[in-house]
Amino acid sequence: MQQYFATRVAQTWFCVFIIGLVFTLAACGSTPSTASTSTPTVAPTATPTATPTPTPTAAATTPPASSGNSVTIANFAFSPQSLTVKAGTKVTWTNNDSVTHTVTADGGAFSQVVPSGSTFSFTFTKAGTYSYHCAIHRSMTATIIVKSSTP
Numbered sequence: 001m002q003q004y005f006a007t008r009v010a011q012t013w014f015c016v017f018i019i020g021l022v023f024t025l026a027a028c029g030s031t032p033s034t035a036s037t038s039t040p041t042v043a044p045t046a047t048p049t050a051t052p053t054p055t056p057t058a059a060a061t062t063p064p065a066s067s068g069n070s071v072t073i074a075n076f077a078f079s080p081q082s083l084t085v086k087a088g089t090k091v092t093w094t095n096n097d098s099v100t101h102t103v104t105a106d107g108g109a110f111s112q113v114v115p116s117g118s119t120f121s122f123t124f125t126k127a128g129t130y131s132y133h134c135a136i137h138r139s140m141t142a143t144i145i146v147k148s149s150t151p
């Protein structure tokens, strides 16, 4: 009889423990939702207005220098080093140096002596890559890239 009572007491305490455990878990489960709703609402709204800075437009204006149709010879160099044009474009070289240069295609498509202050023009009718140089100063090299005019 004594042992039966002890067992009943143990069972009751076990029940209380289980109920308590369930309540604790339920409480634990519900706390994060209330905690999460209160905190993050304030911070992210203020900052993004300052960020959009569309300044790089100035850099975009530089590349057209190589898509024009003129090459400057100055300080023993062709500028731009690489010029891309469409077939049918007349390219003009201007010698701004105080010495004579030449504009000589590596493949022989054109070759012209360009004295100081003079210009030379050549019309590119066929698509292709035309590397050229100065026959007097062989370190002076550059390229004209001719794209087909029909895309």
Ligand SMILES: [Cu+2]
Pocket (backbone or CB within 6 Å): 076, 100, 101, 102, 134, 135, 136, 137, 140
């Ligand atoms: Cu030269």
